[in-house]
Amino acid sequence: MLESTLWLFAMCLVLGSGVGLLAGLLGIGGGLVVVPALVWLLPEAGIDGRLVMHIALATSLASIVLTSGASARNHIKLGNVDFSIVKSMAPGVVLGGLGGSVIAELVPTALLPKIFSVIVLLLAVQMLVSMRITRHRALPGSVACVCSGGMIGVVSSLAGIGGGSLTVPYLSWxxxxxxxxxxxxxxxxxxIALSGMTGFIAAGVGDETLPAMSIGYVYLPALIGIVSTSMLTTRYGAALVSRLPTMTLKKFFAVFLLFIGSKMFLG
Structure with a gap:
């Protein structure tokens, strides 16, 4: 068991390096990469298949708390964060993140990737189309922002992601x-990740079938491996954002969403 845990930890160190770069470059927490990777890695490390999806989602959200936090800190230093936007959406994303972790217990696990993949593909198409159309829209009022934040929070928590795949196209629109x-x-x-992680921890507390070194559904060996490297590589992604032109970023992000959405839809 110790050998398989150490193997999982080593693999998560490699995984975290890529996740951190994506977090800094695209403003995502890396859940779109972490969740599929953990769904494959956890059974190889001897984790009960019935627990894999919940552990993957919870551990992904826990890693996003630190990875997105490190990425946000770098972006704040670079002047890339609009605090008024974050403040207007915060109540919604908190409630949505908690709600998503509750809904995850009710919605069939096999259905979630299909639903989310369609959303991701639509967002990618929207971003590609928006490159050809120049419009200036004012952000909606406070109530609409809270509702939008809530929807983003629910979907993000259900998919084990930080919501960048939804928030970036939403703000760009x-x-x-x-x-x-x-x-x-x-x-x-x-x-979002903090609220979602809290819900998954509460849901898993007291479950005696969970592996050792777990806090609720959060599996610590995987979490520590991911964040050990991801928090170091976010700075490079954030620095690259400041050097690339906006059009290049939009194209890169749209292609990234198309790839991930297609992979999720095809299973």
């Missing part, structure tokens, strides 16, 4: 400059 959208999504993602 309203004309928020891309660097600001990515930076603000990083901070918002940390808030």
């Amino acid at each position: 309203y004309g928020v400059e891309m660097r600001c959208a990515i930076g603000s999504a990083s901070l918002s993602g940390a808030i």
Whole structure:
């Protein structure tokens, strides 16, 4: 058991390196990469298959708290975070993050990737189309922002992600400059992940079938491996954001969403 745990830890160190770079570059917490990777890695480490999805989601959200937090800190230093936007969406994303962890116990696990993959593909198409259309829209009022934040929080928690894949296109649609959208999504993602992680920890407390070194559904060997490297590589992704033109970032992000959405839909 110790050997398989050490193997999982080593693999998560490698995984975390890529996750941190994506977090800094795209404003995402890396859950779109972490969850599928853990779904494959955890059974190889001897984790009961019935627990894999919940552990993957919870551990992903826990890693996003730290990874997105580190990414947000770098973006704040670079002036890429609009605190007024984050503040307007915060109540919704907190409630949505908690709600998503509760709904995860009720919705069939096999259905969630299909639903979310369709959302991701639609967002990618929207972003590609928006490159050809120049519009200036004002952000909606406070109530609409809270509702939007709530929807983003629910879907993000259900999918074990920080919400950057939803928040960045949402802010971009309203004309928020891309660097600001990515930076603000990083901070918002940390808030979503924190609320979602709290819900998954509470749901798993007292479950005697969970592996050792777990806090609720959060599996510490995987979490520590991921964040050990991801928190170091976020700075490089954040620095790259400030050097790339907005159009390049939009294209890269849209292609990234198309790839992930297609993989999730095809299983």
